[in-house]
Amino acid sequence: MKRKIISLIQAIFLIFPFGIIIGACFVRYYAGNVVETWQYGGNYNYGFIAHEGGGIEGRTYTSSLEAVENSIKRNYKIIELDLLRSADGELIGAHDWKHFKGIIKYHNLSDSPINSWEMKDYKIYDKYTILTSQSIINLLNHYPDLLLVTDKSNDFELINNLGSKSRIYVEVFGVSNYIKAIFYDIKHPMFNSDIGRYGSLVKMIT
Numbered sequence: 001m002k003r004k005i006i007s008l009i010q011a012i013f014l015i016f017p018f019g020i021i022i023g024a025c026f027v028r029y030y031a032g033n034v035v036e037t038w039q040y041g042g043n044y045n046y047g048f049i050a051h052e053g054g055g056i057e058g059r060t061y062t063s064s065l066e067a068v069e070n071s072i073k074r075n076y077k078i079i080e081l082d083l084l085r086s087a088d089g090e091l092i093g094a095h096d097w098k099h100f101k102g103i104i105k106y107h108n109l110s111d112s113p114i115n116s117w118e119m120k121d122y123k124i125y126d127k128y129t130i131l132t133s134q135s136i137i138n139l140l141n142h143y144p145d146l147l148l149v150t151d152k153s154n155d156f157e158l159i160n161n162l163g164s165k166s167r168i169y170v171e172v173f174g175v176s177n178y179i180k181a182i183f184y185d186i187k188h189p190m191f192n193s194d195i196g197r198y199g200s201l202v203k204m205i206t
Contacts, residue, residue, distance in 0.1 A: 059125065069139075072139075
């Protein structure tokens with residue numbers, strides 16, 4: 001028993017400094033990205049983020065084209081969007097499939113992806129336009145001072161297809177995905193770790 005305790009203490013002393021060094025590197029990079037973003041162009045409007053595209057007509061979490069355009073009209077320069085991969089390999093703006101299917105009144109409310117071509121017949125709350133890869137590309141091209149923060153998707157190849165790499169900040173989950181993001185030349189990967197949650201160590205190393 002005594003040997004096990006000693007071995008455990010030794011392991012902690014070996015792992016702890018390594019974890020501090022790795023953690024410091026990620027915090028330094030993340031903090032640098034945040035400062036760079038908020039000071040972008042010296043514009044005060046870069047200090048605020050329109051979450052999920054921003055609100056519209058009292059509604060949140062629509063991730064719709066109209067919500068983004070409304071935020072831009074209100075002088076928001078940073079737009080955050082959750083991105084999901086459709087069944088046929090396209091990125092769409094949505095928080096999760098179950099919520100998305102509910103707000104477009106899709107017949108099947110399971111938490112599974114659907115094809116992008118199926119969405120052409122649907123509107124969010126019967127009035128708002130679904131954000132697709134092409135509409136995100138159009139927004140970035142039309143508004144050259146706009147920054148995009150992405151969440152949910154670590155499909156870096158599809159994110160790169162959006163273009164405007166220097167203006168896209170990608171939230172990355174797990175060390176392996178962080179390394180993958182660098183490999184895919186993601187300019188602004190932002191490492192995410194839920195430090196306070198059970199299983200966060202497993203999340204960090206997988």
